[in-house]
Amino acid sequence: MMNGFSIARIRGFEIIDSRGNPTVRAKVTLESGISASGDAPAGASKGEREAVELRGPDGSVKAAIDSINFYISPTLAGLDSRDQAKIDRTMIELDGTENKARLGANATTATSIAVAKAGSYSMGMEPFMYIGGSRYHILPVPLLNVINGGLHAGNMLKIQEFLIIPVKFDTFKDALMASIKVYKTLKALVTEKYGKIYTSLGDEGGISPPLSVTEDALTLLYTAIKNADMEGRIFMGIDSAASNFYNPQKGTYLIDEGEKSPEQMIDFYTDIVNRYPIIYLEDPFDENDFQHFSTLQSKLKNAVVVGDDIYTTNVKYLKRGIESNSTKGVIVKINQIGTLTETIEFFDLARRNSIKTIISHRSGETEDWFISDLAVALNSDFIKTGAPSRGERTSKYNRLLEIENNYGIEYGGSKLLLR
């Protein structure tokens, strides 16, 4: 039965992401006149099993826009916007492929987010409350990528992300402000040591000094934490995105101007975890090597090994990871799978297995803050959304500050038992 909550129409149009590439915005309008939009982000270091975007050879997303306007909109029109599961299921059926190749995960992601927002506004609710219900909420610990390498930067660092993790704080705001202190201290340190030109930014807003050796970046970061007086309160993490420097012919990793076998990589990671306050290691091995993920995780008692490219927010691969005890943490990215409903199914599977969750941005982002609401709605342990320095990243931090300010929700740092 049609009513004010029903979808009247969905319009797709092209916007740009933080790399200046075209991406998709979907705007959902309900019969009541309420409307909301959602944006599709875009990754650079994608997992090979991710749902795929529709994107032409020139980078255009016209095909995805057509998907929304000519297929998704007429099919979803008339459905109740609050029935997110049915709407997402309808898109999955309309697509009919394993990886959203027909409609495009960029089309379905933007639509799914826009529907969730429109549904929440139609109920007069904040998206985090609408999705999460009235249960107890907690604010996620941010993982701030303050030194960028790999595919996100123009330097020679093979490790893609050097993260700071503000755990021991009473509020999200204090945690964020302390992280900014470390970020600024890091910039000053780099300026003093190498010159200001070394503080240029990478894709996620972290500095991208022209270094090539992992140890140099780790030392810089640790020094910044100590100089900012945050030792013991702010910890360190890395996202290796190791598929990007893996040589499948030789079975080796090309890092720090040399080659390492998986066993040598294990020694490398255990060594740095012993010498630095590292509590988080994302994608330390190639995305097909479930076994070495689990070997490393079993050796590291106080650090969480996290799967991103290995799982691609897909329950099928997480089940395999759970069977082989591959990781104690998972990255959750809506556009890796293409709908909110599937994303939440993946999240719930991780939770049921006591696996830490990290709701994550992509390296190509827009100002859409939806993932902040999603992280709060689901009581995610962490949110990963870049450095506190560019609009597409600050939009997420500012939304979390707004939620904390308006609703006084507790910060999750003190409850996080990692080290």
Ligand SMILES: C=C(OP(=O)(O)O)C(=O)O
């Ligand atoms: C955010 C990441 O990068 P991208 O969006 O380029 O896949 C990541 O690997 O965690």
Ligand SMILES: [Mg+2]
């Ligand atoms: Mg990653």
